[in-house]
Amino acid sequence: MKRKLALLTLAGALSVPMVAAEFITIGTGSVTGTYYPTGGAICQMVNKNKKETNIRCSVESTGGSVYNVNTIKAGELDFGISQSDTAYQAFKGEGKFQGAAAVPELRSAIAIYPELLALVVSQKSGIKSITDLKGKKINLDSPGSGTHMTADLVFEAFGIKASDLALANELKVSEGPTMLQDNHIDGYFFVAGHPTANIKDAANSVDISIVPIDGPQIDVLLKKYPYYAKGIISGSYYKGVPNDVPSIGVKAVLVTSTKVKDEVVYQVVKTILDNFEKFKELHPSYKTITKESLLEGLSIPQHPGAIRAFKEAGILK
Numbered sequence: 304m305k306r307k308l309a310l311l312t313l314a315g316a317l318s319v320p321m322v323a324a325e326f327i328t329i330g331t332g333s334v335t336g337t338y339y340p341t342g343g344a345i346c347q348m349v350n351k352n353k354k355e356t357n358i359r360c361s362v363e364s365t366g367g368s369v370y371n372v373n374t375i376k377a378g379e380l381d382f383g384i385s386q387s388d389t390a391y392q393a394f395k396g397e398g399k400f401q402g403a404a405a406v407p408e409l410r411s412a413i414a415i416y417p418e419l420l421a422l423v424v425s426q427k428s429g430i431k432s433i434t435d436l437k438g439k440k441i442n443l444d445s446p447g448s449g450t451h452m453t454a455d456l457v458f459e460a461f462g463i464k465a466s467d468l469a470l471a472n473e474l475k476v477s478e479g480p481t482m483l484q485d486n487h488i489d490g491y492f493f494v495a496g497h498p499t500a501n502i503k504d505a506a507n508s509v510d511i512s513i514v515p516i517d518g519p520q521i522d523v524l525l526k527k528y529p530y531y532a533k534g535i536i537s538g539s540y541y542k543g544v545p546n547d548v549p550s551i552g553v554k555a556v557l558v559t560s561t562k563v564k565d566e567v568v569y570q571v572v573k574t575i576l577d578n579f580e581k582f583k584e585l586h587p588s589y590k591t592i593t594k595e596s597l598l599e600g601l602s603i604p605q606h607p608g609a610i611r612a613f614k615e616a617g618i619l620k
Contacts, residue, residue, distance in 0.1 A: 330383035391602035417534035419552035424490030440470035442491035480505035532600030554600035568608025
């Protein structure tokens with residue numbers, strides 16, 4: 304009798320289908336950049352819950368935003384980190400993603416941290432606002448760069464032309480600290496995840512300020528270009544900059560696809576929200592983010608799984 308019961312129990316156990324584990328991969332960027340440790344931080348938290356969620360996460364070093372979006376389209380990545388402007392262009396079929404290159408199935412999960420525009424100036428230049436730039440020597444970064452493009456839009460918003468400057472330099476932003484130190488320029492623009500070694504180098508050799516980029520002109524700019532968002536450059540980041548400085552920039556966004564299951568996206572986003580304070584400790588770029596800011600700068604539709612997680616957390620109505 305006992306043997307019969309044992310056989311029946313074994314047969315019953317064998318008849319229960321095994322739930323296959325979900326293996327997901329997050330595409331990031333260079334191992335020396337911020338995207339890679341960000342993907343690693345997300346995977347680290349997701350993998351801690353693998354017994355409950357049955358989701359296994361791995362991180363992959365990639366060529367960055369455009370590569371990640373294209374590889375998600377090809378079905379080779381489940382998630383990727385992308386600048387919000389790249390995600391917007393891919394979804395809309397603009398820029399490099401025109402025609403067949405468009406990725407209409409692309410969806411956002413969370414906007415992780417801002418890559419903010421910093422206007423770094425020497426204190427002796429007397430520049431305290433964007434309107435003070437007229438007659439000054441400013442480096443705009445290389446033509447075609449994200450920094451140059453964003454600086455151009457800020458100029459447009461404030462009614463400033465490059466010809467209003469005493470010098471409109473277009474050298475690589477890496478030259479900025481040296482040019483500032485040598486008095487070749489009064490200031491330079493730089494879009495980056497903060498803190499960044501570039502501005503720390505400048506602050507260690509010159510008394511610097513970072514100029515606020517805000518006001519009604521910026522509000523108009525944000526309405527016109529939805530992939531930009533407001534942010535704060537913390538006053539704890541750079542020598543000589545003791546107060547928080549408002550600015551704008553693109554967001555580093557965790558993106559995915561409509562092909563990825565709702566439950567998988569839900570569990571990934573829920574894990575970040577449930578462990579948010581621990582997540583913030585994993586990289587200096589996360590210092591100024593809030594749960595609410597994870598929804599700011601999402602320039603493409605949000606995945607249903609992500610929406611569910613934010614609604615459950617009471618962040619999204």
